[in-house]
Amino acid sequence: xxxxxxxxxRRTALGLLAAATVNxxxxxxxxxxxxxxxxxxxxxxxxxxxxxxxxxxxxxxRQKLIPEHSELLDLKNGFSLHPSFKSVNNFYxxxxxxxxxxxxxxxxxxxxxxxxxxxxVLGSGQVHDGWLNRALKALGGNGLxxxxxxxxxxxxxxxxxxxxxxxFDEVSPDLLxxxxxxxxxxxxxxxxxxxxxxxxVEGMSINRRSSRKFTLEYPIALEALGRIMSxxxxxxxxxxxxxxxxxxxxxxxxxxxxxxxxxxxxxxLRQQLxxxxxxxxxxxxxxxxxxxxxxxxxxxxxxTGGLMMLLGGAVAGGRIKGEWPGLKKKALYEGRDLxxxxxxxxxxxxxLRDHLGFDRATLDRSxxxxxxxxxxxxxxx
Amino acid sequence: xxxxxxxxxxxxxxxxxxGEIKLASQNPKKWLRDQIYSNxxxxxxxxxxxxxxxxxxxxxxxxxxxxxxxxxxxxxxxxKPFNKRYIASxxxxxAARFNFGVETSLPFHERLTxxxxxxxxxxxxxxxxxxxxxxxxxxxxxxxxxxxxxxALNAILHPSMVFYLNNDKSIGPNSIVGLVxxxxxxxxxxxxxxxxxxxxxxxxxxxxxxxxxTDFARALTGWTIAPKRHPEDLRGMIFFxxxxxxxxSRKIMGKTYLPTGKLQAVAIITDLCNHPETARNISYxxxxxxxxxxxxxxxxxxxxxxxxxxxxDLKALYAVLIEAPELWNAPAQKIKxxxxxxxxxxxxxGSTKVFPTWPRDVYEGFGQTPFRAPxxxxxxxxxxxxxxxxxLMKRIEWSNKVAQRNSKVxxxxxxxxxxxxxxxxxxxxxINQAESNQQALVMMLMSPEFQRR
Numbered sequence: 069x070x071x072x073x074x075x076x077x078r079r080t081a082l083g084l085l086a087a088a089t090v091n092x093x094x095x096x097x098x099x100x101x102x103x104x105x106x107x108x109x110x111x112x113x114x115x116x117x118x119x120x121x122x123x124x125x126x127x128x129x130r131q132k133l134i135p136e137h138s139e140l141l142d143l144k145n146g147f148s149l150h151p152s153f154k155s156v157n158n159f160y161x162x163x164x165x166x167x168x169x170x171x172x173x174x175x176x177x178x179x180x181x182x183x184x185x186x187x188x189v190l191g192s193g194q195v196h197d198g199w200l201n202r203a204l205k206a207l208g209g210n211g212l213x214x215x216x217x218x219x220x221x222x223x224x225x226x227x228x229x230x231x232x233x234x235x236f237d238e239v240s241p242d243l244l245x246x247x248x249x250x251x252x253x254x255x256x257x258x259x260x261x262x263x264x265x266x267x268x269v270e271g272m273s274i275n276r277r278s279s280r281k282f283t284l285e286y287p288i289a290l291e292a293l294g295r296i297m298s299x300x301x302x303x304x305x306x307x308x309x310x311x312x313x314x315x316x317x318x319x320x321x322x323x324x325x326x327x328x329x330x331x332x333x334x335x336x337l338r339q340q341l342x343x344x345x346x347x348x349x350x351x352x353x354x355x356x357x358x359x360x361x362x363x364x365x366x367x368x369x370x371x372t373g374g375l376m377m378l379l380g381g382a383v384a385g386g387r388i389k390g391e392w393p394g395l396k397k398k399a400l401y402e403g404r405d406l407x408x409x410x411x412x413x414x415x416x417x418x419x420l421r422d423h424l425g426f427d428r429a430t431l432d433r434s435x436x437x438x439x440x441x442x443x444x445x446x447x448x449x
Numbered sequence: 450x451x452x453x454x455x456x457x458x459x460x461x462x463x464x465x466x467x468g469e470i471k472l473a474s475q476n477p478k479k480w481l482r483d484q485i486y487s488n489x490x491x492x493x494x495x496x497x498x499x500x501x502x503x504x505x506x507x508x509x510x511x512x513x514x515x516x517x518x519x520x521x522x523x524x525x526x527x528x529k530p531f532n533k534r535y536i537a538s539x540x541x542x543x544a545a546r547f548n549f550g551v552e553t554s555l556p557f558h559e560r561l562t563x564x565x566x567x568x569x570x571x572x573x574x575x576x577x578x579x580x581x582x583x584x585x586x587x588x589x590x591x592x593x594x595x596x597x598x599x600x601a602l603n604a605i606l607h608p609s610m611v612f613y614l615n616n617d618k619s620i621g622p623n624s625i626v627g628l629v630x631x632x633x634x635x636x637x638x639x640x641x642x643x644x645x646x647x648x649x650x651x652x653x654x655x656x657x658x659x660x661x662x663t664d665f666a667r668a669l670t671g672w673t674i675a676p677k678r679h680p681e682d683l684r685g686m687i688f689f690x691x692x693x694x695x696x697x698s699r700k701i702m703g704k705t706y707l708p709t710g711k712l713q714a715v716a717i718i719t720d721l722c723n724h725p726e727t728a729r730n731i732s733y734x735x736x737x738x739x740x741x742x743x744x745x746x747x748x749x750x751x752x753x754x755x756x757x758x759x760x761x762d763l764k765a766l767y768a769v770l771i772e773a774p775e776l777w778n779a780p781a782q783k784i785k786x787x788x789x790x791x792x793x794x795x796x797x798x799g800s801t802k803v804f805p806t807w808p809r810d811v812y813e814g815f816g817q818t819p820f821r822a823p824x825x826x827x828x829x830x831x832x833x834x835x836x837x838x839x840x841l842m843k844r845i846e847w848s849n850k851v852a853q854r855n856s857k858v859x860x861x862x863x864x865x866x867x868x869x870x871x872x873x874x875x876x877x878x879x880i881n882q883a884e885s886n887q888q889a890l891v892m893m894l895m896s897p898e899f900q901r902r
Contacts, residue, residue, distance in 0.1 A: 181574055216839070217816045217823070235814040235843040236805065236850040243888065247845065247895055250879045254897040256784075256836060264838035316521065364521040 102382065102423060103297055103341065105306045105350040106200055106221065107290075109330075110184060111313030113354035114368055115375025116395075116406060117323050119167050119388070120148045125395035129361040133320055133368070145388060152327035155335035156379070164345075164381055166446065168390040168415060170373035172356060172408030178370040180314065183355035188221035190413055192437040197224030200307060202435045203420060204228065210303035214293045219309050229303065231296065233288065286310050286326075290333030294340025313354060319367040334379060346381035349423045349447060353377075353412060359404050360395050373406035376415055382423055384448045390415075411440070418443035453477040455869030456777055460739065460902050461770075462556035464793025470869040481771045484555040485594060485764055491555045493586060497541050501583040501608050502685035505674065507534070508576055535576055542582040543808060543819055544800075550788075551795040558593075561767065563788075564738050565589050568731075569604035569649060570827030571613045572820060581820035584609035597731060597761035598722035605645055605718060608674045608687050614641035614825065621670040621695025637695075642666035644825045646721065651702075655726035661702055667695040668706065668714040728756035734830065735766060741782040742831040745775045781871065781901035784832035787815035789902065790844070794851070794894060797867050798858060805850040814843055836900075845895060852890035860889035871898050 117133055120126065120140060127134070134140075140148035141157045147167075149157050159165035175186040190199040201224030204211045211228040213219055222228045244265060251257040293306050310330070315322050330352075338345050357374030373393070378385070391409035393399045401407040413436050420426045420435065421442050431442065454474025458465045461481055462473075473480040499507070511531040518524045553559045566585040573581040588607035592600040604610060611617050619638035620627045627636065642665040646657055671694030675683045689711035699706040699713060704720065706713050721727060732752030736744035752769050759765040770776060785793060791811070795803045804811050812818040822828050829835070860880055864872060876896040883889035893899060 216814065216843075223823075230837075231839050232843075234846050235811075236846040239845055239849045239891075243849065243891060244845070246879060246883070246888070246892065250875055250892060250896060252875060253873075256832065257841065257897055257900065260836055260838045260841040264842045317525070364523075365525060367521075369521070 101304075101347055103304055103306070103344055103348040103380075104419070104424060105293065105297070105308075105337070105348065105380075107350060107352040108184070108188070108219070108221065108307070108309040109313045109352065109354040110309050110311045111180065111315075111354070112183075112356050112358055112370055113313040113374065114315060114319065114323060114358040115169060115171075115354070115373070116357065116360065117319065118150050118153065118327065118375050118377075119169060120150065121392075121395065122146055122148060123395070125360075129395060130368075131362075132366060133362055135320070135324065143388070147388060150323070150327050152324055153331050155331050155338070156377070159334075159338070159379055160386060163386040164379060164383060166378045166383055166385045167388050168376045168378070168410050168443075169388065170357075170391060170393050170406050170409040171353065171376045171412050171415065172373050172410070173412045175356075176372065176408075178356065178372070180355060180370070185220060187353075187355050187412065188219065190416070190436055190439070195437055198222050199416070199435055200305065201226050201228065203424070203426070204305055206426065206430050206434055207304075207424065209305055211305040211307070212293070212296055212303040214289050214306070214308040219307060222307055231292070233292075286329040286333035287336050288333075291336035291340055294337040298341050298344055315358070316363065316367040316369060317365045319362075348380035349382045349419055350379040351376065351416065351419060352379065357406050360400055360406055361404065371405035372401045373408045373410075376410075376412065378415075378419070378446055382447055384445055389446070390443070411443075413439045414441055414443040415446065417441075418446045422447035422449070450474045450869045451477070452870040453777060454480075455871040457481055458556070459781070459793070459868065459871060460776060461560065463550055463553070463560055463789070464556075464796045464902075465867045465869070466554075466796045467866050469796075470866070474869075478771050481557050482768070484557045485767050485771075487555070490591070490594070491553055491558055493549055493590060494545060495586070498545055498586075499538065499579075499583075501580050501587060504538070504576075504579040504583060505608065505685035507531070509677065535579070538579055540809075542579060543812075546582065546585075546819060547792070547795070547808070548800050550792045551800050556796075557767075561593050562590050564735070565593050565600060565604075567822070567827035567830070568734065569601075569610065570822045570825055571609045572822040572825075573613070574821070577613070578818075578820045580609040580612065584613075585820075594764050594767075595762075597727075597756070597763055598719050600763065601649060601722050602715065602718055605641070605649065606672055606687055606714075608685060611641065611672055611674060611687065614644055616641040616669055617673040619666065619670050620693045621667060623696055624670060624694050625692040626690075627693065627695070637663070637666050637670065639663060639666040642669055645718065648826055650718075650721040650730070651724045651726040652730045654729070655702070655724060657702055660700075664699045664701050665714075665717055667697075668699045668701075668717050670695045671711065672714060722761060725753075725757060728753045728761070731761075732756055732766070735770065738783075738830055739770055739776055740779065742833060748773050748775045781898045782832070783902050784836045784900055785902055786828060786830075786835055787812070787817040787844075788819060790900065791815075793867070793899070793902075797863055798851075798855060802855050802858075803851060805847070805854055811847070815847070816840070832901075844900070845891075848891045848894035851894065852887045855890065856885075856887040858886075858890060860886050860893050863890070864893050867893075868896075868898055872896075873898055 120134060135151050139151035141151060141153060142148045143160065156165055173187050175183050188198050189196060198221035200211065200221040205226040211222055213222050213228055213230040215230055216232040218228055218230055248261055251261060289308050293308055296302055297306050312326065341348055353376045354374050356370060356372055358368035358371040363369050393407040393409040395406065399407055417431055417436050417439055421431060450470050451474040454470045454477050457473045457477035457480055458470050511528065514527045515524050518527060550559055566589045569589060571581040571584040584607055588604045592603050615638045620630065620635050622636045639662055643662050646662060646665065647653060651657065671690050673688055673690050673693065675686050675688035677684060691710055694710060697708055701717055706716055732749050733744065735752060736748045740748065752766055755765050755769050791803050809818065817828060864880060876898060879892040880889045883892055
């Protein structure tokens with residue numbers, strides 16, 4: 069984690085973040101009141117398994133990837149949610165969720181790393197930092213990454229905090245007190261230790277046993293993110309990247325479990341955000357979708373059009389938005405992928421404009437250079 | 450044991466092996482000079498490791514084998530033995546590098562090697578971590594005591610760097626190949642040219658423009674990796690393909706370079722290395738590495754002058770460092786990077802003791818897996834980047850675990866051997882007051898003077 073300011077007041081509610089906030093009281097834009105969360109699913113999440121079209125083409129292309137018909141969560145508009153998305157279904161029914169199928173950036177080459185880099189930068193020739201960092205810079209707000217190191221989307225000029233679960237067992241308070249005495253003449257170490265301890269007071273520790281190999285399990289990561297963001301002086305913008313969506317093999321079972329974890333995480337996040345949920349917008353997306361047809365190993369391969377989910381009380385929800393190109397042979401991109409019918413950048417642009425109040429000029433010039441229109445009507449007016 | 454002996458070993462070196470401070474204390478400056486002027490450069494053990502060519506050939510075989518199969522299940526099957534070998538190679542590369550740092554009796558030389566490896570950073574995700582490792586071994590390690598331009602030419606025009614920064618994909622639009630493949634939208638790739646100017650040599654302070662970068666990129670076209678059609682001993686080596694080279698003269702920062710084919714880029718790189726801003730860039734980075742995040746301007750100035758005077762003679766710069774009072778007086782300042790911390794602990798305790806779990810997990814937990822730096826800029830070389838609250842907690846948890854696993858290692862002996870006269874009153878006190886040797890070990894590992902150098 070980086071600290072923006074040398075000054076430090078020990079007993080702030082959340083030292084970890086306060087350290088980054090201390091000299092930036094100017095939330096003039098009201099970011100803190102309107103949380104924005106970006107959840108990146110790395111590996112290429114199969115959107116067609118999350119939001120399943122109820123048509124003949126889908127059955128023909130990938131019958132073995134579709135869960136039991138009786139368990140599907142029918143949205144009564146030609147699509148069903150995967151049975152694991154029970155909470156997301158409740159959000160949708162409450163008008164707190166919307167979905168956009170067939171989303172893509174202008175990147176087309178199906179390489180995970182390049183596609184992720186592209187999605188996290190969304191820049192132009194001279195712009196190589198992360199778009200979320202550029203947005204934070206324009207807002208003057210605070211950002212948090214639930215990660216050991218800052219993901220590319222949050223890398224750039226604006227300093228951003230990070231937090232991750234313990235590497236090994238947690239240490240005793242006595243040991244920390246002793247270290248604090250040992251650091252009496254070392255202001256830098258003292259400041260870091262105090263920040264770490266203060267943030268611990270807020271109950272951000274994670275039970276080591278529940279997280280294997282310090283991988284952030286989805287529910288834990290999302291719960292922690294919600295807890296930190298809902299604290300007094302907490303950051304207005306958060307990001308977490310969840311790995312493991314590259315389902316070339318035995319996809320049905322794998323995604324059943326993954327979606328369940330993601331769903332549980334989103335519910336935990338909603339609970340942690342409490343009242344702030346009503347003013348929150350969460351964007352969930354992946355670097356690309358997957359092939360429309362099942363492959364030879366009961367999975368799918370890297371594709372193009374993917375699914376974006378918008379969640380939170382601020383979302384104009386209860387609907388599926390954007391174009392739906394369908395899965396007819398002629399409509400598939402290069403004969404294999406759900407076609408890129410909706411622009412990821414346009415969606416993000418619409419969200420930043422209508423949720424965080426960015427003006428058109430800032431969006432066009434500083435945040436998404438080279439982008440075209442913004443997607444309208446995503447956020448409740 | 451003297452304070453200067455301790456500083457030589459802990460600041461210039463990689464942390465003390467048992468008895469090392471005593472040895473260096475006899476004549477600290479000579480102990481350092483001998484590492485640089487010795488006619489016997491350290492030998493890096495390559496048993497079980499392969500060359501860049503070897504790793505490139507292996508990757509090519511994997512790609513060919515996968516391409517030959519259309520069925521996904523079969524493709525997965527043919528990849529399996531390759532993946533096994535890759536994992537074994539990656540572990541071997543990481544272990545060889547770590548153990549060399551732990552065991553070397555020329556630690557100042559090794560610290561400099563790692564400094565330069567980070568300056569000319571090559572990084573790889575998954576399989577390409579292997580050719581990043583060979584870059585350090587082949588293109589940096591042998592050249593750190595000659596002229597800067599010689600190091601730069603070797604580090605830049607190496608298959609690993611050319612691949613990492615996409616020059617193997619760059620084709621002169623008016624070259625023989627470029628005129629044929631134009632419709633495929635392949636052309637100039639500026640990545641290598643930009644990073645050489647921005648990071649390796651003159652930096653934006655020199656005032657170069659976009660057209661300088663583009664023209665340098667044109668000069669670099671053709672520098673690629675020898676493909677399969679070449680005889681086996683050339684395959685995978687650096688190679689100039691004149692059929693991809695953009696014809697014509699170049700103009701860079703006001704100077705014209707005639708169409709000399711492969712020599713055009715060499716001439717430009719050489720001139721970039723001779724630029725005063727390169728001298729300043731290198732001097733600033735060297736001074737920062739050995740002193741503090743904001744290095745003393747006087748030291749930067751002396752290094753810059755020496756660089757210009759000696760035509761970038763790296764040995765002469767190291768001599769300035771050895772003689773610099775700024776490096777001998779100041780208390781420990783720079784926070785060790787995670788790898789420096791692990792290495793310094795292992796130089797006393799032994800390599801296996803500092804990894805309570807798989808090395809790769811420890812590296813990743815600390816956020817510094819060797820050969821996987823996040824950008825061409827390499828790993829940050831500032832304290833601030835490594836010791837935020839989250840990072841500090843990780844170090845405490847690690848120290849605690851290492852102490853649990855090695856509770857028989859005598860903390861007082863460790864303290865004396867590792868820090869000599871650099872130990873502070875507070876640390877001695879904290880260790881004396883610890884309730885167990887295990888706790889004392891944590892205090893030792895986490896003490897400001899062991900966390901810093």
